Amino acid sequence: MEWLLSALILIGAGFTLVGSIGLAKLPDFYTRLHGPTKATTLGVGAILIASAVYFSLHQSLSLHELLITLFLFITAPVSAHLMAKAAIHIRTRSIQRTQNKPEFDSEHR
Amino acid sequence: MLDTVLQIALAAVALAMLLSAWRLIAGPSKPDRILALDTLYINTIALLILLGLWLDSALYFEAALLIAVMGFVGTVALSKYLLRGDIME
DSSP: OHHHHHHHHHHHHHHHHHHHHHHHHSSSHHHHTHHHHHHHHHHHHHHHHHHHHHHHHHSSOOOTHHHHHHHHHHHHHHHHHHHHHHHHHTTOOOOTTOSSOOHHHHTTO | OHHHHHHHHHHHHHHHHHHHHHHHHHOSSHHHHHHHHHHHHHHHHHHHHHHHHHTTOTTHHHHHHHHHHHHHHHHHHHHHHHHHSOSOO
16 A cells, blocks of 8 residues: 555656646746646645545545545636636737737737 | 655655746746746645645645635636736726
């Protein structure tokens, strides 16, 4: 069982790290949006499942970690959608190679 | 073995927080900073849960849940502010 816990924790931490590397490294806002909003929720999900398994084994049955998982899985798409909408509204530029740009972005290039 | 894995995971999540904090400071546009804050609070949830596993205590769960709720409200408020120029209409 310790192997399962270790694997879940490593997967979670790895995905969290990859999401933040994507946030730091990718070239413009619209590409940066992809990294954290997907990878980080999966990472935190794996860590929370590991926590639920650990506390179920060592103390009484503990399922309240699933509450955070559920909440994150509901709210992550909503916040990503709102951020993308705000970015388009204030006319954040995308990189040159982006296809199907909105009107404001392809004008002065 | 779990202790070693937890140390590695704590280091990885701390590095992830450093990277998103760098994006929060350096990010060229306002939505970048909002996204960095969003990532930062999700990383904080992961860090708190890992700390709860490390110290073998279930006390950190409530803090993580509160950060999840408040962080979402913060992200929505900041995005709404950029969209409308006002939060409460």
